[in-house]
Amino acid sequence: GAVVSQHPSRVICKSGTSVKIECRSLDFQATTMFWYRQFPKQSLMLMATSNEGSKATYEQGVEKDKFLINHASLTLSTLTVTSAHPEDSSFYICSASGTTYGYTFGSGTRLTVV
Amino acid sequence: DAKTTQPPSMDCAEGRAANLPCNHSTISGNEYVYWYRQIHSQGPQYIIHGLKNNETNEMASLIITEDRKSSTLILPHATLRDTAVYYCIVRVSSGGGADGLTFGKGTHLIIQP
Secondary structure, eight states: OOOEEEEOSEEEEOTTOOEEEEEEESSSOOSEEEEEEEOTTSOOEEEEEEETTSOOEEOTTOOTTTEEEEEEETTEEEEEEOSOOGGGOEEEEEEEEEETTEEEEOOOEEEEEO | OOOOBOOSEEEEETTSOEEEEEEOTTOOTTEEEEEEEEOTTSOOEEEEEESSSOEEOSSOEEEEOTTSSEEEEEESSOOGGGOEEEEEEEEEOSSOOSSOOOOOOOEEEEEEO
């Protein structure tokens, strides 16, 4: 079946530093990938949509200069959280579109900013 | 996409069938009903989807009412590993698309030993 690999699964960084999260579709080509954020005891919230070779589309209220998204190939999208602050601590999940039944999700990245 | 309503939580005994309801009274004729689940600290997992006919796969069955205003996800023999938040999502298209999914609050299903 379709597999999306997301790394790292867990990261702790200092306030003010940047963190990169990778999302790879392992056995299919994903023309579109999505990034979600999930705070404790809340549901997933779509942050942005990235299409291979073009600029990402951000949801309202998501700072594009803070959450940099790159989708340079059909199998890789990255999310970089720049100048991270404690309020950016969250569970980040990517998803790829390109399978017959819709969307496949990565296993998520737990970001803790200290 | 049409809005869905699910109970916030449900309990089910291990080995019994778990029946999770979802209301989607404003569903349009071209919208599919999707079910995903999220086990704690993991990404969501696709379970099943359907348009108007009942569907069954190795994980679950999906029963959609004739008027399509509600559906029920059935896990026939629940195990402890089925404890998760289950999301019912209504959307156009049976495949992947250009739009992300809109997740509601889902139902937290707790399987009791």
